Amino acid sequence: MRKVFYIVRKEFLQVFRNRMMLPIIFVMPLAQLLILAYAVTYEIKHIDLFICDIDNTMISREFTGHFIHSPFYNVKYQERSISKGMDELRKGKVHQMIVILPGFEKALNQGRPVRVQVINDAINSSAAALMNAYTLSIIQHFNRNNIEAHFITRGTPAQVNLEYSYWFNPDLNYKTFMVPGILVLLVTLIGMFLSGMNVVREKEIGTIEQINVTPLRKTQFIAGKLIPFWIIGLLELAFGLVLARLFFNIPILGNIPLIFMVAAVFLLVVTGLGLLISTLVNTQQQSMFISWFILVIFILLSGLFTPIESMPQWAKVLTFLNPIAHFIEIMRLVMLKGAGLKHILQPLGVLVLYAAVILSLAIKKYRKTT
Amino acid sequence: MNKPDGNKWKVIVVENLVKKFGSFVANDHLNFEVGGGEIFGFLGANGAGKTTAMRILCGLSKPTSGNVKVAGFDVYTQTEKIKAHIGYMSQRFSLYEDLTVSENFQFYGGIYGLNRMQIKEKLENMLSRLQLEAMRKRLIRTLPPGIRQKVAFSVAIMHEPEIAFLDEPTGGVDPITRRQFWEMIYETAARGITVFVTTHYMDEAEYCDRISIMVDGRIEALDTPAELKKQHDVSSINDVFLKLARKPARNIQL
Numbered sequence: 001m002r003k004v005f006y007i008v009r010k011e012f013l014q015v016f017r018n019r020m021m022l023p024i025i026f027v028m029p030l031a032q033l034l035i036l037a038y039a040v041t042y043e044i045k046h047i048d049l050f051i052c053d054i055d056n057t058m059i060s061r062e063f064t065g066h067f068i069h070s071p072f073y074n075v076k077y078q079e080r081s082i083s084k085g086m087d088e089l090r091k092g093k094v095h096q097m098i099v100i101l102p103g104f105e106k107a108l109n110q111g112r113p114v115r116v117q118v119i120n121d122a123i124n125s126s127a128a129a130l131m132n133a134y135t136l137s138i139i140q141h142f143n144r145n146n147i148e149a150h151f152i153t154r155g156t157p158a159q160v161n162l163e164y165s166y167w168f169n170p171d172l173n174y175k176t177f178m179v180p181g182i183l184v185l186l187v188t189l190i191g192m193f194l195s196g197m198n199v200v201r202e203k204e205i206g207t208i209e210q211i212n213v214t215p216l217r218k219t220q221f222i223a224g225k226l227i228p229f230w231i232i233g234l235l236e237l238a239f240g241l242v243l244a245r246l247f248f249n250i251p252i253l254g255n256i257p258l259i260f261m262v263a264a265v266f267l268l269v270v271t272g273l274g275l276l277i278s279t280l281v282n283t284q285q286q287s288m289f290i291s292w293f294i295l296v297i298f299i300l301l302s303g304l305f306t307p308i309e310s311m312p313q314w315a316k317v318l319t320f321l322n323p324i325a326h327f328i329e330i331m332r333l334v335m336l337k338g339a340g341l342k343h344i345l346q347p348l349g350v351l352v353l354y355a356a357v358i359l360s361l362a363i364k365k366y367r368k369t370t
Numbered sequence: 371m372n373k374p375d376g377n378k379w380k381v382i383v384v385e386n387l388v389k390k391f392g393s394f395v396a397n398d399h400l401n402f403e404v405g406g407g408e409i410f411g412f413l414g415a416n417g418a419g420k421t422t423a424m425r426i427l428c429g430l431s432k433p434t435s436g437n438v439k440v441a442g443f444d445v446y447t448q449t450e451k452i453k454a455h456i457g458y459m460s461q462r463f464s465l466y467e468d469l470t471v472s473e474n475f476q477f478y479g480g481i482y483g484l485n486r487m488q489i490k491e492k493l494e495n496m497l498s499r500l501q502l503e504a505m506r507k508r509l510i511r512t513l514p515p516g517i518r519q520k521v522a523f524s525v526a527i528m529h530e531p532e533i534a535f536l537d538e539p540t541g542g543v544d545p546i547t548r549r550q551f552w553e554m555i556y557e558t559a560a561r562g563i564t565v566f567v568t569t570h571y572m573d574e575a576e577y578c579d580r581i582s583i584m585v586d587g588r589i590e591a592l593d594t595p596a597e598l599k600k601q602h603d604v605s606s607i608n609d610v611f612l613k614l615a616r617k618p619a620r621n622i623q624l
Contacts, residue, residue: 006480
């Protein structure tokens with residue numbers, strides 16, 4: 001144990017003697033939270049819209065007025081040329097076009113169904129789906145007003161009214177959803193890169209030989225290398241949680257010690273993975289490439305940006321092997337829903353198993369004798 | 371372990387050591403013994419196979435075949451026991467450049483299992499012997515190469531090993547520092563620590579009790595410097611070396 005302490009102390013001395021380290025540890029979380037939480041959003045505002053109102057009557061203008069006054073739309077053109085609208089769509093100047101053909105008012109007044117054409121730029125399919133949803137809700141709203149205004153004398157038909165209640169994120173605040181996941185990324189990056197670069201750096205400098213020629217046990221070596229980055233990772237998480245609470249008003253409903261307990265297990269997985277990579281490669285460059293390769297897959301399949309539920313079956317199987325996905329799930333459950341230990345046993349169990357496998361591999365693959 | 375007196379105690383026993391990398395034979399049936407407290411010079415041109423053999427003796431690499439015992443332990447099965455009884459100073463730099471002299475001492479002392487008091491004592495002894503008291507808080511990277519090498523040697527023997535393996539310890543060091551370094555080697559040997567040293571400087575070879583000269587993976591000569599000079603009828607080890615190493619069949623940098 002005393003030997004492990006000497007390694008840990010040496011690693012801390014080296015980390016904090018590196019002038020870049022402190023800024024990285026404190027500025028990185030701030031930048032990540034600010035940029036990712038504010039910029040990466042599922043909400044769409046200011047959709048560039050082309051309105052082609054050929055009918056140009058009172059009712060058609062009332063209809064288009066709903067779009068003009070909506071905060072989600074930015075009406076760029078109101079012209080009567082369909083071909084101009086098509087051009088603007090092709091150029092990417094507008095993302096949606098609405099065409100109202102002649103006879104719109106007439107048909108409505110006669111109580112006949114009428115058609116409005118909506119063309120969406122569906123290059124980004126999820127954005128297109130959202131635009132469609134906004135448009136539909138505006139049209140429904142228009143329909144209801146129209147029915148009430150013109151047919152009130154005949155009595156309003158009975159309707160089922162839906163009332164929604166949004167649990168766990170009542171304001172439908174996007175940041176509430178993102179921040180727990182971003183905290184996970186933060187801890188992952190710090191843990192994986194610090195450890196992934198460490199052993200291989202000693203290989204490059206040559207000091208690893210000097211350690212390999214001592215009677216130090218492999219377990220002691222890996223423990224001594226792992227503990228410093230494990231501690232830094234936990235401090236990073238604490239710092240991130242404070243930022244989330246103070247600047248983003250993210251609710252932390254669950255038990256904070258529970259969050260740290262899970263993070264402690266999760267950090268064993270990522271620092272262990274970093275050390276494993278580090279023991280297998282010969283240069284920091286190789287370590288960097290492999291770490292990035294793994295991280296990109298883990299992050300994209302983590303459920304942070306796209307819901308795991310909508311992935312194909314094979315990808316869902318892959319996410320089961322993804323420690324980041326499990327930790328993000330747990331973080332959302334605990335932070336936003338106040339889940340307790342009994343609610344997170346399954347993903348936590350996977351992480352514990354993962355940590356055990358990765359650490360044994362790292363110890364096994366580290367060779368003192370070639 | 372019962373340790374017989376004097377030169378009878380063989381701290382290194384090598385019989386028919388062979389090390390192959392693929393089809394390349396780096397060490398071709400080496401046979402030699404090194405006695406306790408001896409200064410053993412391990413000579414050879416670049417690529418002759420010196421470092422390969424030394425890494426095997428230190429338990430960093432496994433031999434292809436042959437029997438090798440170091441400090442009484444087998445290099446196939448007891449490498450970790452060997453490591454507790456040897457010190458190693460590699461050709462490449464072995465101290466952490468971003469740590470100070472005393473931090474390096476604490477780290478290596480710590481992983482060799484020395485306690486706080488022992489580390490402090492070793493550090494103070496080294497600083498006063500090398501007159502480096504003012505340098506204890508200096509980062510290694512700010513020290514001149516000669517001083518770094520002396521500190522590295524002190525680190526390699528701070529746990530009082532039976533054998534110190536030094537791989538070209540005086541490479542790139544000025545003549546005065548080399549002389550001081552050899553004084554350190556003599557002091558070490560006088561304390562009963564066997565010194566196994568490789569070098570390219572033939573004048574240094576004269577300081578050794580016995581030397582071996584490797585050519586193309588084989589040991590071509592093994593005796594005291596005086597005896598080797600007599601055998602080859604020359605006046606210096608440099609001439610012995612040139613005679614033996616004149617026609618290496620291979621010229622490969624390992």
